Amino acid sequence: MELNREHFRAIIFHNFRRGLSRQECFDELNSLYSDKAPSYSTVKNRYNEFNRGRCSIQDESRAGRPKSVVVPEKINAVRELIKQDRHVTYREIEASLDISMTSINKILHEHLSVKKICSRWIPHNLTNAQKKARVDWCKEMLEKYIQGTSKAVYNIYTGDESWIYAYELETKQQSTVWVFQDEAKPTKVVRGRSTSKQMIACFFGINGHVATVALEQRRMVNSEWYMTICLPEVIGEIRKKQKNRRIILHRDNASSHTSTQTKAFLTERKIELMGHPPIIGKMKRMANPINVSNKRTCFNDETKLDSSFSDEAVPLHHFHLGQDIYAAVTYFAIAVQIHLRQYGRDDNNRLFPTKRGMPAFSLTRMEGLIENRHSFLTKGLSVGLQTYFLRRMDESTLQ
Helix, strand or coil, X not given: CXXXXXXXXXXXXXXXXXXXXXXXXXXXXXXXXXXHCCCHHXXXXXXXXXXXXXXXXXXXXXCCCCCCCCCHHHHHHHHHHHHHCCCCCHHHHHHHHCCCHHHHHHHHHHHCCCEEEECEEECCCCCHHHHHHHHHXXXXXXXXXXXXXXXXXXXXXXXXXXXXEEECCCCHHHHEEEXXXXXXXXXXXXXXXXXXXXXXEEEEECCEEEEEEECCCCCCCCHHHHHHHHHHXXXXXXXXXXXXXXXXXXXXXXXXXXXXXXXXXXXXXXXXXXXXXXXXXXXXXXXXXXXXXXXXXXXXXXXXXXXXXXXXXXXXXXXXXXXXXXXXXXXXXXXXXXXXXXXXXXXXXXXXXXXXXXXXXXXXXXXXXXXXXXXXXXXXXXXXXHHHHHHHHHCCCCC
């Protein structure tokens, strides 16, 4: 049996009761246990304690913090903090739990096995039905074109329209979140687009880029533009060298692509259609969301009245911050976005949105602005927005 210090204390106490001197006790222990025996100073200190009347061989309780705070309670507390806020930092954990950075590091990496990684950009969050439909369509195309070995693939051309935006992206440090060992890597959808943008339609085939057509002086694609400007330019570029070249067109199911006029135009020019997997269960605005005006915010002088309002009829989701500055709250699916916008006034003294303002940001960032008071805007925003969200949560509209 391996003897510990309490065993040796018991032996020293027994020798003390036998009437042995300090030196006699030490010599006896040394002869029996050699290197494992306690030192002479330890024997002397024990004798002094026993002479003062102490009979216990246990350590006395001592005040102060324990040697280690890495205990189940602290580990569970850190786990809950991460689950509540995946962006939580070391300093926030330290302030909440009053434990050192070294202990936090040990809990995070040795006990919870978490790591902080950046979210990966994805264009859409697809449902399982959407994913299955796309896989089925891809299998059908692989079979039709013999796994890509068919010569017909040289006649396939694809294209789509897209806005080219100027983004205000988060830094990698801002987008990092804590992830447990058994969790999937996080993703995030592109949001917060600025007002600086340009619509283009780009087409390419197996040999590379074919044509790019810009949408000039328009705000949306329609069948007229698609038939009279876009497609003629693309078809002309493809058939520049061979007028009767076969064209198999692949495009999505947008209304301008599938309208009767577009189909007739393509049939007349002997353009074959490849089809496109259906988009099932598209994400739509909730039937009973926060009271957001359905009028489109625009900056076209001819359509100012589409989103204008008077001082007596401010929309419910707008909060006046002073000097014709408003905070507009929008609600899409389960995401709440806040827009700060400078409004102008027309000849009838009605307010309309201008291009001056801050990009949309989340409720989490809004709470940070309110807490830190980074600008004069947040003072007027804090009371109104907090009251607004409390009211909406009482109505159970925020899940």
